[in-house]
Amino acid sequence: xxxxxxxxxxxxxxxxxxxxxxxxxxxxxxxxxxxxxxxxxxxxxxxxxxxxxxxxxxxxxxxxxxxxxxxxxxxxxxxxxxxxxxxxxxxxxxxxxxxxxxxxxxxxxxxxxxxxxxxxxxxxxxxxxxxxxxxxxxxxxxxxxxxxxxxxxxxxxxxxxxxxxxxxxxxxxxxxxxxxxxxxx
Amino acid sequence: xxxxxxxxxxxxxxxxxxxxxxxxxxxxxxxxxxxxxxxxxxxxxxxxxxxxxxxxxxxxxxxxxxxxxxxxxxxxxxxxxxxxxxxxxxxxxxxxxxxxxxxxxxxxxxxxxxxxxxxxxxxxxxxxxxxxxxxxxxxxxxxxxxxxxxxxxxxxxxxxxxxxxxxxxxxxxxxxxxxxxxxxxxxxxxxxxxxxxxxxxxxxxxxxxxxxxxxxxxxxxxx
Numbered sequence: 116x117x118x119x120x121x122x123x124x125x126x127x128x129x130x131x132x133x134x135x136x137x138x139x140x141x142x143x144x145x146x147x148x149x150x151x152x153x154x155x156x157x158x159x160x161x162x163x164x165x166x167x168x169x170x171x172x173x174x175x176x177x178x179x180x181x182x183x184x185x186x187x188x189x190x191x192x193x194x195x196x197x198x199x200x201x202x203x204x205x206x207x208x209x210x211x212x213x214x215x216x217x218x219x220x221x222x223x224x225x226x227x228x229x230x231x232x233x234x235x236x237x238x239x240x241x242x243x244x245x246x247x248x249x250x251x252x253x254x255x256x257x258x259x260x261x262x263x264x265x266x267x268x269x270x271x272x273x274x275x276x277x278x279x280x281x282x283x284x285x286x287x288x289x290x291x292x293x294x295x296x297x298x299x300x
Numbered sequence: 301x302x303x304x305x306x307x308x309x310x311x312x313x314x315x316x317x318x319x320x321x322x323x324x325x326x327x328x329x330x331x332x333x334x335x336x337x338x339x340x341x342x343x344x345x346x347x348x349x350x351x352x353x354x355x356x357x358x359x360x361x362x363x364x365x366x367x368x369x370x371x372x373x374x375x376x377x378x379x380x381x382x383x384x385x386x387x388x389x390x391x392x393x394x395x396x397x398x399x400x401x402x403x404x405x406x407x408x409x410x411x412x413x414x415x416x417x418x419x420x421x422x423x424x425x426x427x428x429x430x431x432x433x434x435x436x437x438x439x440x441x442x443x444x445x446x447x448x449x450x451x452x453x454x455x456x457x458x459x460x461x462x463x464x465x466x467x468x469x470x471x472x473x474x475x476x477x478x479x480x481x482x483x484x485x486x487x488x489x490x491x492x493x494x495x496x497x498x499x500x501x502x503x504x505x506x507x508x509x510x511x512x513x514x515x516x517x518x519x520x521x522x523x
Contacts, residue, residue, distance in 0.1 A: 137371050180375045182430055184357070184439055220431040220438040263381060263430055265371060268357050 143181025143225065143264035147173045149275040155282070157289040158234065165244045166236040167285060170209060171258065171275065174228035181225075181264035186218045188233055189257040189272075199247040200237040204256060207232055220263075231258070235277060245286060251279045305516045308497040309333060310505035315434070318352035323454050325350070330507055331459060337514030339489065340455050340464040343498050344426065344478050345433050346506035347445040347466050354440040355387065357430060362386040365394060369401050378429035378441075387441045392421030400424070426468065426478070434504075444468075448479020456481045462514035465489050469496045489513075 152171045159166040175181050188204040205216040209230045213219070223229065233256070239247035257272040311330045316322070326340060334340060348354065362370075362382035370385035379385045389397045397420050404416030417425040426444025433442050445451060448466035455464035466479040467490065475494045477486035489510070497508045 133368065137368070140371055184430060217435060219435050222431050263357055263383065265381060266367075267362065267382060 140265070141178030142266050143175050143179045143223070143262065144177030145173060145175055145181060145183065145223070145260060145262055145271070147171055147231075147258045147260065147273040149258065149273045152233075152275055155235075155277060155285055157285045160244070160286075160289060163239045163242075163244050163247075164236060165248065165286065166234060167277070167282065168232055168234045169275075169277075170230050170232055172228060172230045173223075175223040175225055177225060177264075179225055179265050181223055181262055183218070183221045183223060183260055184263050184268065185220070185261040186231060187216075187259055188235075189259055190235065190277075191255045191257075192252075197250070197252050198240070199250070200239055200244070202254075203236045203238070205234055206258070207234075233258070233275075245290075248282060248286065251282050253278045305512050305519070306492060307511035308492070309509040309511055310497050310499060311507040311509060312505050313507065315436070315504065316346055316350055316506065318350060318354075320350045322347050322350045322451060323458050326455055326507055327458055330509060333509055334459050334461050335511070336460060336462060337512050338461050339484065339510040339513040340459060340461050341467045341489065341493060341508045341510060342451075342455070342464070343506040344445050344448065344466050344468045345428055345442050347448065347451055348426075348442050349433070349437055351446055353443040353446060354437055355443075356440050357381075357383040360386050360390075360441075363389070363394070365389070365398060369398060372401060372405065378427050378432065379424065381429060383441060384427060384429045387427050387443070388420065388424040391423035391427070391443060396421060397424060422478075445478065449481075450479070452479045452481045462517075467493050467498075469493050469498055471496050 149171060152169050155167040155169045157165065158168045186206060188206050190202055190204045192202050207213040208221060209232050211219060235256070237244060237248060254277045255274055256277055257274050259270060259272040261268060261270050311333065313325060313329050316325055322342060326342065330340070360383050363386060366386040366389055367382045370380055370382050373380040373385070379388050400416050400419035403419055407413065407415035423444050428442040430441060431438055433440070445466055451466050452464040463481040463484040465477045465484060465486070467475060467477050469475040473494055475490040477490045480486050480489065492510055493508065499505050
């Protein structure tokens with residue numbers, strides 16, 4: 116009986132020791148700092164399309180290295196709310212600078228981070244893009260990311276808002292820049 | 301072996317998948333460059349991919365055991381995630397991997413490192429975690445190849461070359477030959493490949509022809 120009690124105490128002690136070890140070890144924890152994103156800028160414009168981009172930083176502020184297996188944007192612009200444009204959004208790691216929308220799985224060491232470049236392209240369903248975007252509404256965009264680290268994989272998301280005001284200001288600034296360059300010519 | 305006579309010729313290919321047969325691929329991309337004195341080497345992860353030996357983490361249900369044991373692998377290791385550990389357990393057996401980890405930890409206490417990978421089985425050392433291979437397989441765990449000796453023999457038979465090897469080489473000056481045709485000395489070939497002529501994944505050169513290996517071997521024998 117005494118032996119069984121000692122064995123039980125040893126097993127229990129080992130289990131608590133392993134649990135404490137794992138608790139202390141922790142795991143990766145990612146945050147996309149959407150409130151620290153840069154202002155959207157106009158990166159390309161044609162008669163019927165306008166492309167905007169912003170840079171969003173992210174950090175692994177956990178206690179372990181982690182892998183961003185996949186990261187992708189999800190924009191919310193239902194036709195019931197605004198039906199003048201088709202919208203395409205994609206993102207890339209800034210250092211990878213891919214244009215195919217593919218996210219290459221990326222190890223982020225603990226206490227480090229990086230940035231993504233989010234690109235949003237509007238295509239007018241008819242006519243001129245500036246006219247089409249005249250009554251544009253605020254558009255939420257979720258940054259959705261899949262994490263694989265010590266624990267089981269999971270999906271998480273952070274939301275940013277691309278405001279109509281921002282779009283109008285950037286378009287106006289773009290027009291002024293074009294006008295200035297035409298004057299210089 | 302007089303390495304001065306040797307020439308390493310990387311062969312670029314498209315991205316290979318499980319729809320490809322590695323021997324057909326080598327014939328298609330490199331046949332014209334391969335002579336009777338050459339040794340054909342092929343990257344082990346690409347052989348494994350053509351054999352369909354990869355799995356997505358989403359397709360794995362890690363056991364409680366795997367979730368605990370992965371915590372005792374250093375963070376850089378491919379088995380440091382529950383998915384890597386479960387994949388090793390699926391390949392080599394749960395109890396073998398568990399036992400190897402236990403003995404490995406005891407080994408570390410007395411200053412004997414690397415026991416875990418010696419005891420856990422070949423696949424435990426060969427599994428590449430996610431990010432270990434190039435897109436679109438960057439989101440998969442890739443096993444080591446099956447029957448690497450058979451693959452090497454099949455390459456030699458089809459291409460009529462001096463020999464063939466399936467090699468595991470990286471930029472950290474680590475090279476190992478996992479499978480080779482009869483008559484080749486694996487350690488010797490590994491040494492020739494030590495500077496990783498396969499390049500990094502984005503260079504897409506999974507085949508390297510070691511030109512004139514047969515001539516060099518004959519010369520070395522004569523000397």
